[in-house]
Amino acid sequence: MSGANKSKRAAAAPALARQVKTTMPDHTVKAFTEELDGLQHEVARMGGLAETALNEALAAFSRRDTTLAQAVIERDGKIDAAQRDIEKRAVKLFALRQPMANDLRMVLTGWRIAGELERIGDLAKNIAKRSLILNQAEPIQLTKSIDRMGRIASSHLKQVLDAYSNRDVQAAVGVWYGDEDIDAHYNxxxxxxxxxxxxDPRMISSSAHLLFIAKNVERIGDHCTNIAEYIHYLVTGEDIARERPKADSAAPDDQ
Structure with a gap:
C-alpha cells in the first residue's frame, strides 16, 4: 500500500468521528474534538506502521532477505512507542473529559485496537527473527504455503484498517468471517x-521455525479479527452476536 493511501486513511478516521457537545463551552468542545481526532489519527498511523512491518517481514521471509528482516526488527520500537502514546492519550481523555456514548466507544476501541496492532508488530518482528535463522539453512519447499497464508493475513489487516477509518461495519464483518481461511491454511x-x-529428521529444526512462523501468521489473523469486532462495537454499540468461525483444527491450541 502506498504512503499516500496510508496518509488518506489516517486523515479519514477523525473526519468521520466528530460529535459536538452542546452542554460544553465552545472552547472545550473544540479541545475535546481535537483530542479525539488526534487519538484516531495516531491509531491510523500506527496501523500503517504495523502493516508495513508485516508486509516487509513476509517479504524478507519469502526472499530470504537478511537486510530487510533486520530492518523490521529494528523498527519495531516505533510501533511500541505509538502504542504507548495512544495509551497516554486515552488515559488523558478518560481522566479529563469523561467521554460518554459514542465518544466513549471511540476512546475505548482506539486503545484496544492499538494493543492489537502492537501485538501484530511483535509477531512480524518474530517472523523476521526466525527468517534470519532460516536464511542460514537450505530452503524448504513448504515456504510457499506460508506465503499464501501471509497474503491473506496482510489483506485482512489492510481491510480492517480501512474499515476503521471508514467506519465500514460490513467490511469488518467480512474480515471476521474470513479468519477461517487462515485457520484452514495453518491446519x-x-x-x-x-x-x-x-x-527427514535432518529438517526438524528448520521445519520447527517454519511452524512457528505459520503460527505467528495465524495469530496475526486472530488479531485482525479482534480489530474487526472492535469496529463493529464502535459503530453499532453492540458486540457481534455470533460465535467466531474457526476451521477444524488438527494443530494444538497454544493460545
Missing amino acids: SLFRELLTYMME
Missing part, C-alpha cells in the same frame, strides 16, 4: 510439516 501446513519432519 493444512501443520500436517504437512509434521509429515516432512518424520520423513
